Amino acid sequence: KQEVTQIPAALSVPEGENLVLNCSFTDSAIYNLQWFRQDPGKGLTSLLLIQSSQREQTSGRLNASLDKSSGRSTLYIAASQPGDSATYLCAVYPGGFKTIFGAGTRLFVKA
Amino acid sequence: DAGVIQSPRHEVTEMGQEVTLRCKPISGHNSLFWYRQTMMRGLELLIYFNNNVPIDDSGMPEDRFSAKMPNASFSTLKIQPSEPRDSAVYFCASSSAGSTGELFFGEGSRLTVL
Numbered sequence: 001k002q003e004v005t006q007i008p009a010a011l012s013v014p015e016g017e018n019l020v021l022n023c024s025f026t027d028s029a030i031y032n033l034q035w036f037r038q039d040p041g042k043g044l045t046s047l048l049l050i051q052s053s054q055r056e057q058t059s060g061r062l063n064a065s066l067d068k069s070s071g072r073s074t075l076y077i078a079a080s081q082p083g084d085s086a087t088y089l090c091a092v093y094p095g096g097f098k099t100i101f102g103a104g105t106r107l108f109v110k111a
Numbered sequence: 112d113a114g115v116i117q118s119p120r121h122e123v124t125e126m127g128q129e130v131t132l133r134c135k136p137i138s139g140h141n142s143l144f145w146y147r148q149t150m151m152r153g154l155e156l157l158i159y160f161n162n163n164v165p166i167d168d169s170g171m172p173e174d175r176f177s178a179k180m181p182n183a184s185f186s187t188l189k190i191q192p193s194e195p196r197d198s199a200v201y202f203c204a205s206s207s208a209g210s211t212g213e214l215f216f217g218e219g220s221r222l223t224v225l
Contacts, residue, residue: 031212043115043202044216089154093212097142097166101154 002027002094006102013080014110021075021105023090028068035064035075036089038104044089048075080109113137115217117203123223129191132220134203135184144214145178145188146202154202160186193224 003026013019023033032051036044048057048064050073056065063076077084089104116135124130136143145157158168160180168178175194180186190197200219206212 034213036216041221043218044204044214046213046215049213091214095212097144097159097161097212098156099144099212099214103153 002030002092002100004090004092004100004102006088006090006105008105009103010106010108012108012110015080015082017080017109018076018078019080019107021077021088021090021107023073023075023102025071025073025092025100027094028071030068030092030094032093033064033066033073034091034093034099035062035073036091038087038089040086047088077107080107082109082111085109115203115205115215117201117217117220119220120218121221121223123225124193125225126194127192128224129189130193130197130222130224132188132201132203132222134186134188134217136186136203136205137215138184140205140207140215141183142206143180143186144204144206145186146204146216147199148202148219149199157188157201190222193222195224198222198224 005024007022034049035047038044050057050066061078066073087104087106090102091099093099118133141162144159147155157170158178163180178188200221202219204214204216
């Protein structure tokens, strides 16, 4: 059974720091991995999608990597800003229409 | 593109009342998902549809919950009768099946049952 774990559950950093959010999954048989951002009271916004054949994806200050063999993904945020404060969720798509979500990492960037 | 549209954004009702949540998926997407999010359980998949057909409803908690998708552009999630433990945020998401499986979420419907 596929399980997705995100560590840490919460993170507080000063503005300007580079940071890494971690995601691990138990079954390497995935089609893709998706990182989402969720602001309080809002829906999930897709940040990056990494296909199983890819190693990483970049969008602006965000870089996500994928290592299927070890069951890990990281989301790197460069030069963090207070506006980056949100909950970040990792999700894996093993096929068959079901996406498995982690519990998320709550990020707070202090000005 | 307008994205996934959900209504109402907020619903407050009394125990025993019927609640209907609505969703319009992204045009051209043929997979639709209903999720429930709570602090205790995180995101739970309730049901998903492919080409308007319910494929898996094993996540629907009880018979009080039902979902329909009468056409490709509209789905409803109904709770009858509602109970306080149904209080949660209900999300609708859509994707284009057979491609990447990338999910796109609506803003959610926050339900409070008193």
